Amino acid sequence: MKLITQVTLADFSQYITMTKEVDKQKSIPVTRPFLPPIEDYQEYLQQIWDRAWLTNNGPVLLQLEAELKTYLKLQHLAVVSNGTVAIQIAIRALNIRGKVITTPFTYIATSSSIVWEHCQPVFCDICADDFNIDPDKIEDLIDADTTAIIATHVFGAPCAVDRIHEIASRYDLKVIYDAAHAFDVTYGGKSLLGYGDLSTISFHATKTFNTVEGGAVIGNNPELMEQLRYLRNFGHHGPYVFERVGINGKMSELHAAMGLCNLKYIDTVIDERKRRKHLYLQLLDTSKVTLQRVPQEVENSTYMPVLLKDEKTLKEVEHILANNHYGTRRYFYPPLHQLPFLTDEKTQLSVTEDISSRILCLPLYSDLEIDHIEKISKLVNHNA
Numbered sequence: 001m002k003l004i005t006q007v008t009l010a011d012f013s014q015y016i017t018m019t020k021e022v023d024k025q026k027s028i029p030v031t032r033p034f035l036p037p038i039e040d041y042q043e044y045l046q047q048i049w050d051r052a053w054l055t056n057n058g059p060v061l062l063q064l065e066a067e068l069k070t071y072l073k074l075q076h077l078a079v080v081s082n083g084t085v086a087i088q089i090a091i092r093a094l095n096i097r098g099k100v101i102t103t104p105f106t107y108i109a110t111s112s113s114i115v116w117e118h119c120q121p122v123f124c125d126i127c128a129d130d131f132n133i134d135p136d137k138i139e140d141l142i143d144a145d146t147t148a149i150i151a152t153h154v155f156g157a158p159c160a161v162d163r164i165h166e167i168a169s170r171y172d173l174k175v176i177y178d179a180a181h182a183f184d185v186t187y188g189g190k191s192l193l194g195y196g197d198l199s200t201i202s203f204h205a206t207k208t209f210n211t212v213e214g215g216a217v218i219g220n221n222p223e224l225m226e227q228l229r230y231l232r233n234f235g236h237h238g239p240y241v242f243e244r245v246g247i248n249g250k251m252s253e254l255h256a257a258m259g260l261c262n263l264k265y266i267d268t269v270i271d272e273r274k275r276r277k278h279l280y281l282q283l284l285d286t287s288k289v290t291l292q293r294v295p296q297e298v299e300n301s302t303y304m305p306v307l308l309k310d311e312k313t314l315k316e317v318e319h320i321l322a323n324n325h326y327g328t329r330r331y332f333y334p335p336l337h338q339l340p341f342l343t344d345e346k347t348q349l350s351v352t353e354d355i356s357s358r359i360l361c362l363p364l365y366s367d368l369e370i371d372h373i374e375k376i377s378k379l380v381n382h383n384a
Ligand SMILES: Cc1ncc(COP(=O)(O)O)c(C=O)c1O
Pocket: 082, 083, 084, 085, 106, 107, 109, 110, 152, 178, 180, 181, 201, 202, 203, 204, 213, 214, 215
């Protein structure tokens, strides 16, 4: 299968200038999906129309899976309908039951998927510097009913994968990483998606790589990956044989086509996001805001989180940015251990509560104009 040729930075800049003309007047959102030139998509649409093959393991889906594996240098990857179904299917494939130790500082989909699969989330506090599950606090939470750890590489910063692997091996626990924010992250010489028993990712419109809605499960065990393929397709093994209970987690040909179009531009999208993140990191005054700690070798460019000194300052900064037409999001607030339908315990997790009360994500996307980053950074520095 031929890998689509990548576009150059010059092509990309010209295209972005064209699309920008349309919405110069609008306010700046916290994120903005990348859209390929519409002609690229129309080409795929024509092929899909000609074949009249819209879903069910079609050729566009197969091509997307093959190209993603090549691009990410991964052995196995099963594309599904979204990043939430990816987590649910991963929990099923690993036969996880009982208690799951997890992070409360993530998007709700990580925790709600655990409850949806009739497991009990046991929330573990996070580290104050990288905002990921604290490996020093996992062991105290393990009991006879614990079967798994589900952790998120939050904002694309790698969890303590070696420590977590060591703990999981000692207690015979499964590990799933929610790597929804980590499409472009490499760690230890390989894609961050290659860690854990399984990793999951979201290809939602807001993510670095998008298929509008979509996601994938990644793993290293071929038999497990085969089970995943049954799980995402009603348990079908051929037309009349059903291997097990499954769900409809298939991605359509139209979504897969969007993925192939976007993959053609992904290197440039990632470079442009990184360039903007570097600029923020240069311009933000670290005596006023604290930045997420990431290992030196890691570049993560899906989000631009800043930690303010307290919630009052956060609200002031949020307000001033809004008055200047800049969108922000309190990722992740509220902390999930405080949601009564996710846990019935009065758990107190002081680090999570503190971080969640004063973290704010600033606008970051591949065609965000540099002037805006300068203005946003000034406003933050001045008001933090
Ligand atoms: C950490 C995390 N996990 C899971 C999801 C859910 O992915 P999807 O929207 O593709 O279902 C998201 C966000 O969308 C997320 O940020």
